[in-house]
Amino acid sequence: MHPNAVMLAVVFLGNLMLPFISAQNEPKINASDQIILSADTPIKPVTLQCNLTTAQTPHKESYWMKNGKEIPDTRTEQMNTAYRINKPRADVSGEYMCVYTFDMAPNANATIEVKAKPDITGHKRSENKNEGENAMLYCKSVGYPHPTWTWRKVDGTSYTDIDNSTGRFFITNRDNYTELNILNLDINTDPGKYECNATNVIGNTAEITILRVRSHLAPLWPFLGVLAEIIILVVIIVVYEKRKTPDDIIDDDEPVGPMKTNSTNNHKDKNIRQRNTK
Amino acid sequence: MEERHTCTDKSVLDMTNPKPKAESQSDEAEDPDGGWGWVLVGALFVSTSLVFGLMRSLGIFFVEFVQYFDESAHAISWISSTGLAAQQFFSPLGAALCNAYNARVVVMTGGLLAGLGLILASQATRLYHLYLTMGVISGLGWGLVFTPMVATVMAHFTRRRTLALGLAFSSIGLSSFAFNPLFQLLVEKYAWRGALLILGGLSLNIVPCGALIRPRRRSKAPAKVDSETGSSPVSVLRRISSYLELSLLSERPYVTYTLGITLLNVGYFVPYFHLVAHSRHAGFSEYQSAFVMSAAGASDILGRIVSGWFSDLGHFRLIHLLSAWTTLAGVFIMLLPLSSLSGSYSALMVISLLYGFCSGALTSVVFVVVPLIVGVERMMGALGLLQLIESGAGLLGTPLSGFLKDVTGNYVASFIVAGSFLILGTLTMATLPHYFSCTDPPPPPQRSSLDDKHNGLHSELEHMTSSPSSDTNHRV
Numbered sequence: 001m002h003p004n005a006v007m008l009a010v011v012f013l014g015n016l017m018l019p020f021i022s023a024q025n026e027p028k029i030n031a032s033d034q035i036i037l038s039a040d041t042p043i044k045p046v047t048l049q050c051n052l053t054t055a056q057t058p059h060k061e062s063y064w065m066k067n068g069k070e071i072p073d074t075r076t077e078q079m080n081t082a083y084r085i086n087k088p089r090a091d092v093s094g095e096y097m098c099v100y101t102f103d104m105a106p107n108a109n110a111t112i113e114v115k116a117k118p119d120i121t122g123h124k125r126s127e128n129k130n131e132g133e134n135a136m137l138y139c140k141s142v143g144y145p146h147p148t149w150t151w152r153k154v155d156g157t158s159y160t161d162i163d164n165s166t167g168r169f170f171i172t173n174r175d176n177y178t179e180l181n182i183l184n185l186d187i188n189t190d191p192g193k194y195e196c197n198a199t200n201v202i203g204n205t206a207e208i209t210i211l212r213v214r215s216h217l218a219p220l221w222p223f224l225g226v227l228a229e230i231i232i233l234v235v236i237i238v239v240y241e242k243r244k245t246p247d248d249i250i251d252d253d254e255p256v257g258p259m260k261t262n263s264t265n266n267h268k269d270k271n272i273r274q275r276n277t278k
Numbered sequence: 279m280e281e282r283h284t285c286t287d288k289s290v291l292d293m294t295n296p297k298p299k300a301e302s303q304s305d306e307a308e309d310p311d312g313g314w315g316w317v318l319v320g321a322l323f324v325s326t327s328l329v330f331g332l333m334r335s336l337g338i339f340f341v342e343f344v345q346y347f348d349e350s351a352h353a354i355s356w357i358s359s360t361g362l363a364a365q366q367f368f369s370p371l372g373a374a375l376c377n378a379y380n381a382r383v384v385v386m387t388g389g390l391l392a393g394l395g396l397i398l399a400s401q402a403t404r405l406y407h408l409y410l411t412m413g414v415i416s417g418l419g420w421g422l423v424f425t426p427m428v429a430t431v432m433a434h435f436t437r438r439r440t441l442a443l444g445l446a447f448s449s450i451g452l453s454s455f456a457f458n459p460l461f462q463l464l465v466e467k468y469a470w471r472g473a474l475l476i477l478g479g480l481s482l483n484i485v486p487c488g489a490l491i492r493p494r495r496r497s498k499a500p501a502k503v504d505s506e507t508g509s510s511p512v513s514v515l516r517r518i519s520s521y522l523e524l525s526l527l528s529e530r531p532y533v534t535y536t537l538g539i540t541l542l543n544v545g546y547f548v549p550y551f552h553l554v555a556h557s558r559h560a561g562f563s564e565y566q567s568a569f570v571m572s573a574a575g576a577s578d579i580l581g582r583i584v585s586g587w588f589s590d591l592g593h594f595r596l597i598h599l600l601s602a603w604t605t606l607a608g609v610f611i612m613l614l615p616l617s618s619l620s621g622s623y624s625a626l627m628v629i630s631l632l633y634g635f636c637s638g639a640l641t642s643v644v645f646v647v648v649p650l651i652v653g654v655e656r657m658m659g660a661l662g663l664l665q666l667i668e669s670g671a672g673l674l675g676t677p678l679s680g681f682l683k684d685v686t687g688n689y690v691a692s693f694i695v696a697g698s699f700l701i702l703g704t705l706t707m708a709t710l711p712h713y714f715s716c717t718d719p720p721p722p723p724q725r726s727s728l729d730d731k732h733n734g735l736h737s738e739l740e741h742m743t744s745s746p747s748s749d750t751n752h753r754v
Binding site for chain 1: 466467468469471472473475476478479480482483485486489490492
């Protein structure tokens with residue numbers, strides 16, 4: 001055969017075999033399946049396992065990561081590594097990775113997803129604001145995968161979507177957090193119950209916040225009522241006193257006058273005269 | 279002593295003629311004990327609750343203020359400190375104005391100011407507005423209300439003063455029970471501005487309470503004015519100092535008593551501030567600690583009323599009872615940290631109940647001893663000065679206990695020091711003249727600087743006691 005053709009065949013075959021060779025050089029990791037935490041199953045510990053099956057070079061060590069951050073105290077030199085979660089709650093869910101490091105080769109990893117229904121951990125039970133002010137309702141959740149948020153207004157048993165025809169409602173959504181801002185509160189249409197709903201592939205949860213709008217004039221009525229009560233009381237007291245004993249007042253004034261004259265005999269007589277006439 | 283005289287004279291009158299109305303009233307003036315006085319006790323009940331009960335429950339607003347004004351809790355707490363300091367600082371002013379004019383006008387004005395301060399506070403846009411309105415203006419109003427009303431009520435009683443005061447001061451504890459949930463409701467429903475507005479209106483209820491004060495015989499004040507004619511600065515100053523009763527500061531019994539009460543005040547408030555924190559420190563839950571405080575508050579109310587009733591039975595001298603209650607309160611304060619060291623909740627609860635009872639019991643008696651030392655007429659000014667001087671103690675006591683806690687790491691030292699201050703106060707009171715005798719000493723002689731005819735009430739009494747004999751002569 002032509003020498004060029006032989007070289008071409010070798011290169012061609014070599015190229016075909018390259019994936020197999022490199023595949024054989026790549027370390028293989030056996031990882032456990034994804035885990036779905038359900039609120040129904042009893043809380044028993046779950047274990048994530050990774051097993052390094054083939055590796056060209058010996059690995060240095062392995063560790064676990066959750067959502068891109070290394071979990072402390074998980075570094076070990078074993079080929080089989082396991083991460084045990086003793087109390088699986090919603091906040092435990094996330095994307096777990098077991099990572100193997102090598103001296104002469106790049107790291108190898110495998111991903112295990114722990115999924116759970118979202119759990120709303122923070123929200124305001126009630127929000128009281130004056131009319132014209134801005135209200136901020138929020139909900140915080142834990143759980144993976146990150147939920148999609150929706151806000152609804154609750155009226156008894158019926159749900160209505162939020163009507164933003166007035167352009168005062170603003171919803172901001174982030175992974176585990178949602179915020180509903182209402183500007184320039186209207187005392188007629190805005191008060192009521194608002195529900196934030198978190199939904200992911202596993203399930204959904206919702207929490208309700210009660211929004212109350214206070215009118216500016218509301219405290220005036222009790223205040224005027226109390227003022228009226230006080231004025232009535234003072235009038236009653238003064239009138240009662242004037243009507244009861246006008247002579248008392250004369251009697252009370254008595255000592256003041258005579259004191260000035262410093263003639264106590266007159267004072268005594270005056271008093272006696274007064275008493276006799278009674 | 280006056281009572282003894284009038285008792286014999288009354289019997290003379292009864293034998294000779296039915297008592298005319300004016301005389302019965304004059305007898306009441308010599309020996310008042312009840313009648314309209316009980317109405318005034320009710321008025322004092324309401325006023326005290328609107329002054330001190332309100333002050334104690336302002337904490338609900340402070341949470342709102344911290345949020346709204348974006349200031350630290352420390353800056354906000356200065357509002358109530360200013361209010362309390364103003365109330366105590368202006369007490370002599372209130373007393374002096376009552377001596378110069380009449381108590382009714384002063385108390386009604388004080389009520390107006392107290393309400394006005396809160397109403398203005400509802401419009402505040404900056405924090406210092408609150409210091410000025412809720413602190414200074416309302417504090418001034420409260421100062422013009424409290425001392426005059428207490429003095430007026432005490433003037434209407436002789437044998438049952440302590441019971442009257444005990445009943446009236448029980449309002450402090452009862453109202454702080456009632457005001458806490460009420461204020462919470464108001465703040466939720468109307469926001470803090472609306473709630474302050476309504477509270478201002480409620481505070482104005484002090485005005486009808488003041489209106490209930492009947493104008494009494496103006497005894498020495500007008501006489502003093504007459505004896506010193508002219509408006510030269512010297513005579514004006516002398517008049518002012520006589521209204522303020524500044525001469526009391528040179529009398530040893532009064533100064534001794536005031537010093538004793540001041541020492542008492544250094545330690546008195548420490549448990550209020552630190553008991554809950556100390557219980558949590560000792561390992562009890564939030565609910566348990568709060569409950570200990572509430573229990574002490576309840577026994578405080580009971581202590582005030584029981585002490586008032588018991589003191590008026592007359593088995594013991596008031597000063598001895600005061601010393602007993604103060605010493606016991608001091609001992610129980612010192613036992614408070616030690617009881618919880620053992621870890622027993624029931625021990626802490628028992629000691630707190632006992633402490634609450636004793637501390638309430640002594641408050642009923644504190645003011646009533648004053649007229650026994652200075653006489654009924656100078657009581658108004660004496661109370662005002664007492665409030666002013668004892669205010670310094672409060673300023674000293676709480677930071678000191680906080681400092682001790684920071685230095686030692688727990689509350690044991692603070693409580694022991696606080697309790698020892700109370701015992702020091704008792705020892706100071708033991709140096710009062712006639713302390714160890716079984717009967718009360720005679721009230722001090724009237725001031726010799728003025729003509730003794732000018733002592734209106736006393737000379738009135740002299741004339742009353744001397745006139746019946748001439749009266750019977752006339753009739754016969």
